Amino acid sequence: MRGAPVEVLRRVPLFSDLTKREVQQIARLFKERRFAAGETVVQEGSGGAAFFVIVSGEATVLIRGKKKKILKADDYFGEIALIDDGPRMATIAATSDLVCYGLTYWDFRPVVEANGVIGWKLLQRMAKMLREARED
Amino acid sequence: MTPTGGGTKLRFEPPGPGFWELDPVHFPRPATRYWTEVHPGAFQRGTSEFARSYGMLIDGLGMAYVNGFAYRMVRPAPEGELPERFKRAEEVFQKKYWRQQFRDWNETFKPASMKAHRELQSVDPDGLSDDALAAHLTRCRDHHAEMLYQHMRFTAAAVVPTGDFLAHVGDWTGLPPAELLGLMRGTSPTSAGASAQLGQLIAAIRQDPRAQQRLDTEDDPGSTLEALRSLDRGTGAAVSAYLDLVGYRLLDGFDISNPFALEQPDALRRAIRAAVAGKVADASDVEGRIAGVRAKVPEKHRAQFDELVEEARLTYSLRDERGVFSDIWASGLMRRAVLAGGRRLAAKGRIHEAVHFVDAGLDEMRALLSGADEPSADELAKRCEYRASHSAKEAPAAMGTPPPPPDLSGLPPAAGRIMRAIGIALGAVFGSSEAAHEKHMLRGLAASRGVYEGPARRVSHPSEFDRMVKGDVLVTESTTEAFNILLPLLGAIVTDSGGLLSHSAIVAREYGIPGVVGTREATERIKDGARVRVDGDAGEVTVLG
């Protein structure tokens, strides 16, 4: 079976507006990726290539060296990389052995270009989350 | 020497006929006026003497300062003297003349020097009247000149047997000088005198828990040393004896512009800690290594190998001693006296800062102490600023017409052998020993061209990447693929290990940023945040300011 298990992705809030079919389409684009405890998964300021969903393990989000959040199973990060490959806005460091599924920008873009609906739904969901985050 | 103002370009003209080569190794920055007045004569006298006494085909070396930068010239021996020199060279090898000199050093020159140092050292310059201080400065200068001459006089003794050994054994085995010099280890440490004081210091501290404790605190290092000095039951005396021996030695360089050890108690404390904690270097494996090299020597040369090793090991200690017990100490004593003069003049408002006084020549120092108007406070400040803001990089590498390369093949065997020994020694031996003086410059491989100045950032691991800021100089052990994400931020790369074909060298070249790799100790010697200059053309990294 290729890609990430559909059940894993359906739990991810970012994809909550997608139909099961649409999730399946995206799911097969994901690839498993593992990080060792202590590894830097994403480096603040570096160009971004992939979006990740955590299946197991824990990671910390750091902005300018300050701990902001802890991420666990079903959390995701790096979603902006799906839209533009500009600099990462935070550093993500694995605090335990981490198993993720990752989706690269290269793989995501053709799907969205072929099916605008998926892209639109994701954008809407992201905009909503940004608004909520600003109100925190 | 006429220093010019900041913006004007310096003009360089040969200081006389002949071929002059810049010496940026010993003098990376311009020298003080005092130094340019005292050094050349002593240097020429000393080198001329060793050249003649060893039957060399040169009449020693000449030294001159242009815009404060040091230029050296080889003075050829007068033709009429050549037959005498050839004969002398033969005698040198037959009689092993360096042994005589080694004896002279240990029995006469070194003890006499130490006596003279201690005499001058026992005077507290701050307690002298202006007239007495002026006289003291003159005595210190005369002593310094004599010590500079002494240093050069013993150069051949320090270097000919080693160079001779490297030349022959290098040919027979193909082993590089660095490995062959390793066979010199375990020869008697500096001198019986020095190791006695250090040995006693180590013993005293190890036996005295109060001393150990005091040494380990992170207090102000100056107070730590004072506290150690004041301990009773013999500990304080041992500390004082050691500090009296090493305290006025320059830590770095030769000119009076460089600090002596007591001015940097932090360095002294670190040295003492290291000595107390350190294990005695195990010299027993040297015998094995010598045997190992001997096995590589063709059988017919082995008897000569044994002889060469013995001679080289015998005089090896002279290499460092001849400087440390001569001018390195005398220069520190001069500086101490000069600073005392500077302090009183600064207190009167006659000069802007005490340390500017090192930029006066001796006659000027005496004049200022008796109330003269010249040089002005601004003039001295300007000279100080000049030295700090210029470096040997701005000076041409050579002036005058180079002579044709010497043809050693036509020479009588002994003469050729002497010239070759000195040649190799200047390359391998001088390079490695004098480089130890350059506390602020590191050498490595010139991996990627260009020069860049910026703040150093010590980063060893991706978890530290956050600390990198645009324009920083990466200083690290070695780089891996993970470091590539930093590349857009970097002004230059400096590594401990790696060669020209390693990852860090290749990416530095591709990114077009200066790179120096294989420095061995950049991460140890460059502090985080220090301003550094990375010269990827010369393979040098200098810690500025």
Next chain:
Amino acid sequence: MKRVVPLEKALDDTIFGSKAVGLGQAIRDGLPVPPGVALSGSIVEAVAAGEQPAIKEVAKWVEPLGGPLAVRSSAVDEDGAAASFAGQHLTLLNVPSAAELGSALSKIWWSANSDSAITYRKKVGLFTRPSVGVVVQALLDPDTAGVMFTRNPVTGADERVIEASWGLGEAVVAGIVIPDHYRVDRSGQVLERKAGLKRVAVRTVPGGGTVEEQVAPELVERLCLDDDRLQELNRLAERCEQVYGPARDVEWAIAGGTLYLLQCRAITQAGR
């Protein structure tokens, strides 16, 4: 379209990547390359995505190579660019057997698609999607290994620059040691021999992976290569230039007394 071929049959660099094709060419020309197989970019992607049939196919081809394996990335569009991508892509040494290959290939795929790889690609002007093939070979256990540039990369001079150390060449490539530094001219005359400071050697560990071992003190500054070896390397450089052209970056190793060629690619921005 075949997705796995013996190394000597790798002909299309848009499928197998330039490293594989380069090595294939070397084998075809009789250069001393350790035997192996080339995996296409598409099968590496399929294995990384978790496709079972792809995993099975690769295992079938790799099994005959036997014991420990050297697994190297062979990126598809590297060589065209004005960049060497040095260190960008993974070499995984001592993958114990075909069973562990799947996870090795996944790591290699991700290294080509990592944030740092993408940043680097943009910097050197490559805005297309990466594709990475893989070369799998039997792993050597060398006494000495390193890198040779057939032209001086700093000065551009027409001479061979050779850097060498003990054990696997990783120590030189990754800059873990200060390697020995040699320069040899075209005629084979040795212009320079400078012993490095080779305190560690990278060696294989039974059961997989590599380790950095302390080097015996008497070897730390002992030259790794004698003049005979330097001549051999010079001849290898000449042959590489005949096959590939001038300005080559060569990775080599000496194992069991034999000199092997591990990699040969273009030097980039030599002697700027």
